[in-house]
Amino acid sequence: MSRRTTLRWGAAAAVTASTIGLSSCTAAARATVFNPATKDWLTDLARSIAAIQIEKALDKGLNGIWQAWSGNTEETIDKAAGGEKYWYSTWAHPVPPVVMISVSATKQGDPMRDRLVACVNGGKQGVVFEAWAWQALSMFLHELTQDKAGADLAMVQSLCLLTLVPSGVTPKSGGSPAGTVNWMAYQARNGEVEITRIVEPDGSASAIVTAEGIPDADQNPVKKKFTLPTEAAGA
Numbered sequence: 001m002s003r004r005t006t007l008r009w010g011a012a013a014a015v016t017a018s019t020i021g022l023s024s025c026t027a028a029a030r031a032t033v034f035n036p037a038t039k040d041w042l043t044d045l046a047r048s049i050a051a052i053q054i055e056k057a058l059d060k061g062l063n064g065i066w067q068a069w070s071g072n073t074e075e076t077i078d079k080a081a082g083g084e085k086y087w088y089s090t091w092a093h094p095v096p097p098v099v100m101i102s103v104s105a106t107k108q109g110d111p112m113r114d115r116l117v118a119c120v121n122g123g124k125q126g127v128v129f130e131a132w133a134w135q136a137l138s139m140f141l142h143e144l145t146q147d148k149a150g151a152d153l154a155m156v157q158s159l160c161l162l163t164l165v166p167s168g169v170t171p172k173s174g175g176s177p178a179g180t181v182n183w184m185a186y187q188a189r190n191g192e193v194e195i196t197r198i199v200e201p202d203g204s205a206s207a208i209v210t211a212e213g214i215p216d217a218d219q220n221p222v223k224k225k226f227t228l229p230t231e232a233a234g235a
Contacts, residue, residue, distance in 0.1 A: 034146075035233040036138035037111035037131075042102040045116075045134065046091035048141040049165065050157045051100065054090050072123030073099050080117045080126040095158075096167045096189050099123060111232045121168035127186050128171070132197045132228055136207035137164065139226040162190045163213030188213055191221070197228070204230070 038044060046052075077087065081103045092099040099119040104110060116129040129137065141160055148156050169187035176182075180199040185192055191212025198206050205228040214222040 034139060034142050035229045036135045036142070037229045037232045038234070039109065039111065039232075040089075041111045041114070041134070041138065042089050042091060042100060042116065045138045045141060046089075046093075046100055048138070048145050048157070049093055049160050050154075051091040051093040054092055054099070069097075069099060069119070069123040073101075073119045076119050076123055076126040077101055077103065077117055080128050081115075093161060093165065095161050096120070096165055097122070098165050098167075112229070118166045120166050125168060125170060127166040129184070129195075130182075132182070132205065132207060133184050133195045135228055136195050136197070136209050136226055139207075140164070140209045140211075140224050143224065159214065163188050163211050164193055165189075204228075 036044065081087075086104045086107055086109070087101055090099060090101045097120065101117050101119065102109070102114050103117055104114045111131070113131055115131065116134040118127040118129070119125070120127060141164065144156050144160060145153060165188055166186045167189045171184055171186035173184040174182070181196065183194060183196040185194040187193075188211075193212070194208075194210045196208045196210075198208070200206055206225055207228050208223055208225045210221050210223045212221045216222045
């Protein structure tokens with residue numbers, strides 16, 4: 001089962017942390033109540049960066065763009081899926097060019113276990129986000145975009161595209177032997193992004209997103225910490 005998606009082309013502008021109101025390594029209260037683990041989690045994540053579904057992109061005359069990616073992307077997904085055979089809604093954005101596909105082991109999907117595969121480099125490479133990693137990324141995107149509209153929203157979305165969306169470099173990942181710490185890192189256009197999952201002493205799990213491309217007030221990479229969901233929204 002496979003579906004695909006592409007997106008509109010646009011320019012991206014750099015903005016600073018002061019412009020969007022970010023502080024270093026603070027967990028905003030509103031972020032802790034936002035649960036990204038919804039049935040339509042990829043739709044919510046993709047819309048936060050103004051991505052569109054490939055089917056709609058084809059209707060807008062981008063058929064040639066998708067055709068150039070389709071074969072590579074399908075092969076990349078097959079390799080990255082790791083035995084998980086169900087593909088769901090597929091979204092994409094051309095700045096930087098990326099196709100995002102949710103992959104699940106079940107026909108119904110499970111936002112607490114589904115993975116995100118971001119196909120880059122013409123569809124030839126895939127950056128795999130485990131559920132905790134895309135959940136943290138979604139929470140970061142939500143905090144950046146939730147109060148924005150119009151030109152302000154477009155500016156922040158451009159920042160997100162340059163600093164948080166994979167740009168084509170093979171990612172790195174690792175973890176502790178006991179599984180209490182896991183991490184992944186990948187290259188965005190404006191620097192590396194690292195997402196770390198930590199099991200807290202009370203058994204809850206937190207994630208820290210570090211974005212090199214977004215400076216804090218001291219010109220250090222912004223770090224944002226979030227409490228990961230324990231169950232899907234509405235469960």
